Amino acid sequence: MTGRGGKPVSPSTLRRYLLPFRVYNFWAEQRVRNETPSFDAIAQECAAHGITAQHNRPLTADYIAEQAVDFERRWQALTRHHAQPQQ
Structure with a gap:
């Protein structure tokens, strides 16, 4: 994966996406x-799998609720993609 300048994206740039x-x-x-x-x-x-927020704080239902709209959008996009006949 490359960034705007055509160089590889650094791990620190992608790190913010790992938790979600x-x-x-x-x-x-x-x-x-x-x-x-x-x-x-x-x-x-x-919590059972050791996934925590910053500074090892447990994830809360509120955090997950904030992500729910994006999760649903992603879910719809992926299910639509997999439902289309492969060409």
């Missing part, structure tokens, strides 16, 4: 089973 992607995986597992995933259950799953 890890949380999204648990959100998506819940979304498969339920149209409205439980934010508390996702926070508990994250």
Whole structure:
């Protein structure tokens, strides 16, 4: 992956995306089973797997709720992509 200048993107640039992607995986597992995933259950799953916020603070249901709109958008985009016939 390259940046604007055509040079490789640095790990520090991508670091901010790692936590939401890890949380999204648990959100998506819940979304498969339920149209409205439980934010508390996702926070508990994250804690059980050692996924924490900055300074090792536990993730909260409020944090996950803030991400929910983006997670749903991503979910819709990915399910639409996988539903299209492969050409």
